[in-house]
Amino acid sequence: MSDQTELRKKAAQTRQATALAHPNIAFIKYWGNQDHALRLPINPSLSMNLGALFTQTTVIFDDSLSHDSLTINQQDYTLDDPAYQRVRHHVDIVREWTNISTHARIESSSNFPVGSGIASSAAAFAALSVASSAAAGLTLTEAQLSQLARRGSGSASRSVPTGYCEWTLGNDVDSVAVSIAPPNFWDLQDVVVVVSQEHKAVGSTGGHRLADTSSLQSARVAGADDRLTRCREALLARDLVSMGAIIEEDAVIMHGVMMSSQPPLYYWNAGTMRIIQATQQWRAEGLPVYFTIDAGPNVHLICESAHVQAVVSAAKQLPEVQDVLVSGPGGPARLV
């Protein structure tokens, strides 16, 4: 990508950069850490970047600033806001790597609703990692960018490479995501069925810390490798029937862990369950579609592009459905 090289050069000169990253939908879920501070996951995971959805983030290092400033979707964040502190902490890693102390202006905006089971933090920290490292004059490999993104939000590691990505276990340096297939390998579609736009009560970071309190978590982790292997094989064979059964099983197992943790986390609502039931019904009627659900109530219906219209139409008839977003596979996090 020679335009990326050009953009990186320009960023280093101007000390500012804008990057774009897609959220991703996990087919094999990440839930729980071996190391919370480094966000080293307890199990490997597998996902697809969502090309139609993106977060775009600009980072400007500016010697005249007395502190970092953060604007997300036109809203300014104060220094005591947890979101501000999380972002500042992330830019601190970049400052540490480059040995600079300059403050930065950070502006970010997304074209999709945040906090409702679409991995907004994944796109946000992938874009922030690419933009802030470039603005700081760093030339990072994809693996290093994935590592950096992971430090901000675990699943952000998977939004760095292109298309379909696998995030492996490892230490701080090698627990990173790699692409296992480009976006054009298979035109899978994610029909995101929005049943709630409320910001979830317990975010993923807090949830990961609860994972170990469920008596089901060790069984979930013990089976994750096998599910991931079978999911990867089905994906690379473009076998949606096999893959669909695995992603549903994996999602339900994660939510079983969540609902049995102490305190329990109930991300599902009535709409979630109605769509789960409807999905079985649609399949029985011949529509090949499968669900997965992240840490929120919204349901991701996975199908091939030939069936998107039928899935969207069917979903829109369900009473709790507020909105439907559709996305195919997306590219890597990148400078723009």
Place this chain on the structure above:
Amino acid sequence: MSDQTELRKKAAQTRQATALAHPNIAFIKYWGNQDHALRLPINPSLSMNLGALFTQTTVIFDDSLSHDSLTINQQDYTLDDPAYQRVRHHVDIVREWTNISTHARIESSSNFPVGSGIASSAAAFAALSVASSAAAGLTLTEAQLSQLARRGSGSASRSVPTGYCEWTLGNDVDSVAVSIAPPNFWDLQDVVVVVSQEHKAVGSTGGHRLADTSSLQSARVAGADDRLTRCREALLARDLVSMGAIIEEDAVIMHGVMMSSQPPLYYWNAGTMRIIQATQQWRAEGLPVYFTIDAGPNVHLICESAHVQAVVSAAKQLPEVQDVLVSGPGGPARLV
């Protein structure tokens, strides 16, 4: 119970008997068998008989019959019906124990809807066991009646003793239920919130055979003893706060196993999930109520009698709710 002795004598003389048994709601669930034919469970369980709900069954041994006849809720069953065969098989055990070959007329009726997560088979096989053994002239101990009932439907073992019952592991003779507290020990109420009256697609007997196909089942079984011990202690201390957390966890763990079995079993529907969410909300507002859910979509809200009216009123406001039944603790299966 001298009237039971009288009734048993009369039954032996007339070769006919009528028995009544209550369904029960499990606080610690039974899901999966060590031995399917003998219905020896994979884990111990704990329940409360539901005094307001009952099944009443009459068994008449009659030498003039050429085959058994079965009527349930005024409906006659044909010889090839699976329900008929299950009942005939059960009476065969009694015939085996008494070495008789006479056929029987069996009539049964219940005052609650069957097949929707209220354990209709538990009450049915407990009543059938008491009636058929008495009509056959047998004098069985409570443990033997519990054993016999268990052979027909696992959870029926818990509908034989009185009040709050624990069903232990063991072999055919000693895997039986015993009462751990009489009905008047604690006036807990089960507010059964009916969100579906459809007969479930996969009955419990089929479901138990699927339990081992879930990767979560061994973790569920491994934790069951501990949950049961804590639940029994909370129950005997009349500590609903502690007990409530355990029964919700245990129910969710069972449904996690069900939803991750192969093929998956989704007993919950949108109404189920709405009530789960509402229960958290009600508690946050100060109403002490906890849910449990059997192998069906309906939700059992457990509270003390002082809060029944508030719980019933709140539940009736939810859109999917079709009916609400209320029951306190019930007595043993018995001749009437």
